Amino acid sequence: MALELSNFENLLNELSESFSRKQLLQHFHIYQQYIIKAYELEAALKKSDRTTANHVWSDFSEQRRRYAVGYNGALLHQLYFENLTGDKTEITSKVAELIDRDFGNAEAWEADLRAAAQIGEWVLLTYNHPENKLQQVVLESNHIGMPVHHTVLLALDCSDHAWMIDHPGHIEDYLDVFLKHLNWNRVNLRLRMVAKK
Numbered sequence: 783m784a785l786e787l788s789n790f791e792n793l794l795n796e797l798s799e800s801f802s803r804k805q806l807l808q809h810f811h812i813y814q815q816y817i818i819k820a821y822e823l824e825a826a827l828k829k830s831d832r833t834t835a836n837h838v839w840s841d842f843s844e845q846r847r848r849y850a851v852g853y854n855g856a857l858l859h860q861l862y863f864e865n866l867t868g869d870k871t872e873i874t875s876k877v878a879e880l881i882d883r884d885f886g887n888a889e890a891w892e893a894d895l896r897a898a899a900q901i902g903e904w905v906l907l908t909y910n911h912p913e914n915k916l917q918q919v920v921l922e923s924n925h926i927g928m929p930v931h932h933t934v935l936l937a938l939d940c941s942d943h944a945w946m947i948d949h950p951g952h953i954e955d956y957l958d959v960f961l962k963h964l965n966w967n968r969v970n971l972r973l974r975m976v977a978k979k
């Protein structure tokens with residue numbers, strides 16, 4: 783398996799004006815646990831008894847059902863930490879062009895993101911390949927709600943564990959600091975790798 787734990791401790795300094803050390807260290811630990819669980823699940827699946835498969839319950843059935851909890855949890859956290867930065871960046875280039883085309887303007891996109899953040903564990907700005915457009919997607923949980931043939935361009939972790947230490951009960955304040963530290967250069971790079979000309 784290609785999942786590897788990335789070190790994001792550079793963010794402790796880069797984001798120090800907006801994210802506490804305690805908040806980030808707790809979140810890094812959760813990210814690490816997803817990697818560990820993803821490996822444990824893959825190992826368990828190799829040995830699991832296929833003859834027990836059924837719709838209601840068996841170890842094999844649950845291991846298959848829960849696969850994306852660990853796998854997505856690991857990769858979504860990686861995408862999230864990668865799209866944070868201490869440098870100020872702006873919406874420019876291709877992503878600015880497509881946000882204007884598909885959401886109307888950057889303000890409308892941000893209003894949609896802030897509303898979507900109230901709903902589930904993740905908000906993702908994705909590139910929808912079949913329809914060649916940007917889309918805002920909500921995942922109720924790591925493994926629930928990811929549309930087929932979308933590529934993640936921007937990952938926003940809305941789980942309580944991402945913000946409750948620094949902003950207890952106030953997700954809007956967390957969204958302010960997330961947007962302040964969002965690395966649009968990274969989002970642009972992800973888009974350029976997949977977008978049709």
Ligand SMILES: [Fe+2]
Pocket residue numbers: 809812859939941943944
């Ligand atoms: Fe998280």
